[in-house]
Amino acid sequence: MKISSKDFRVPAGTQVSLGKWPTRVPPAYKSKKEYRKLLATHIEALSSLQALHYAADRRAVLIIFQGMDAAGKDGAIRHVMSGVNPQGCEVFSFKQPSAEELQHDFLWRSTCRLPERGRIGIFNRSYYEDVLVVRVHPEILVSQGLVAKAPAENTFWEERYRSIVDLEAHLHRNGTRVIKFFLHLSRDEQRKRFLERIDEPDKNWKFGAADIAERKCWPLYMQAYEACLSATSTADAPWYVVPADDKQSARLIVSQIILDLFKDLKMSYPKTTTERHRELQAIRKQLVK
Numbered sequence: 649m650k651i652s653s654k655d656f657r658v659p660a661g662t663q664v665s666l667g668k669w670p671t672r673v674p675p676a677y678k679s680k681k682e683y684r685k686l687l688a689t690h691i692e693a694l695s696s697l698q699a700l701h702y703a704a705d706r707r708a709v710l711i712i713f714q715g716m717d718a719a720g721k722d723g724a725i726r727h728v729m730s731g732v733n734p735q736g737c738e739v740f741s742f743k744q745p746s747a748e749e750l751q752h753d754f755l756w757r758s759t760c761r762l763p764e765r766g767r768i769g770i771f772n773r774s775y776y777e778d779v780l781v782v783r784v785h786p787e788i789l790v791s792q793g794l795v796a797k798a799p800a801e802n803t804f805w806e807e808r809y810r811s812i813v814d815l816e817a818h819l820h821r822n823g824t825r826v827i828k829f830f831l832h833l834s835r836d837e838q839r840k841r842f843l844e845r846i847d848e849p850d851k852n853w854k855f856g857a858a859d860i861a862e863r864k865c866w867p868l869y870m871q872a873y874e875a876c877l878s879a880t881s882t883a884d885a886p887w888y889v890v891p892a893d894d895k896q897s898a899r900l901i902v903s904q905i906i907l908d909l910f911k912d913l914k915m916s917y918p919k920t921t922t923e924r925h926r927e928l929q930a931i932r933k934q935l936v937k
């Protein structure tokens with residue numbers, strides 16, 4: 649089955665109801681072996697497109713990963729980007745903001761990490777946390793000293809969405825392509841993955857008491873995601889809702905969408921001018937001598 653990016657894209661202006669978006673789809677592979685082969689093909693294609701992207705040095709690409717705990721963000725990043733030259737790619741994981749970061753507006757710490765032209769920047773969580781975890785726990789805003797009391801009305805969040813949409817539009821106008829993945833996991837699959845993290849000693853480090861506290865807020869998170877995806881999926885910086893209950897499938901979908909983005913950029917290696925060609929030939933002659 650061919651993976652089609654647009655099946656997962658949230659069209660601008662859509663009111664997202666996550667119950668209607670699947671967390672599992674018929675996989676594009678029939679066996680583990682076929683999965684590995686398909687992923688290897690994607691990785692190889694991505695590797696050569698990234699080399700071209702680096703050489704062309706025209707645009708930057710920003711890829712954002714969001715999702716609940718255990719949705720597979722780390723694994724997707726590790727597998728999908730495994731063939732990419734580390735010199736052309738930077739990954740940043742955003743945790744609770746530091747004291748210094750809290751002295752700035754909520755977009756500041758991410759803008760410091762934006763990719764340069766010719767590079768790929770990957771955000772493992774992002775400024776979107778400021779309308780997700782913070783929306784679910786508005787008391788964070790009070791503890792951050794940003795507001796005197798938790799904002800009751802929607803205006804506060806709508807303003808944050810607008811700030812995000814404006815930033816992404818600005819980036820697009822200035823040559824940065826932005827795509828955003830929401831790894832859509834079911835609550836039951838999260839339970840299974842948490843149990844694995846408890847049962848397998850090598851995975852214990854991944855599990856914390858806070859994870860179970862957040863799990864209890866699942867419905868609030870889904871509401872926050874729905875409002876966020878509805879308000880911030882735009883033609884220039886679309887959200888993709890990736891069914892994440894099957895990790896292999898999610899990785900193939902994510903890599904296909906990134907490949908399609910790169911193909912859309914219609915890049916080419918910088919052309920050698922006649923003058924430059926002559927110059928190179930002259931140097932060549934000296935080297936051969």
Ligand code: AMP
Nearest residue numbers: 717742743744745773777778781782788
């Ligand atoms: P992990 O991705 O498992 O390492 O966890 C990182 C934690 O940092 C998650 O619980 C996020 O919700 C939290 N986090 C990331 N960004 C923010 C933010 N802007 N405000 C509050 N918590 C955040």
Ligand code: MG
Nearest residue numbers: 717718854859
């Ligand atoms: Mg975690």
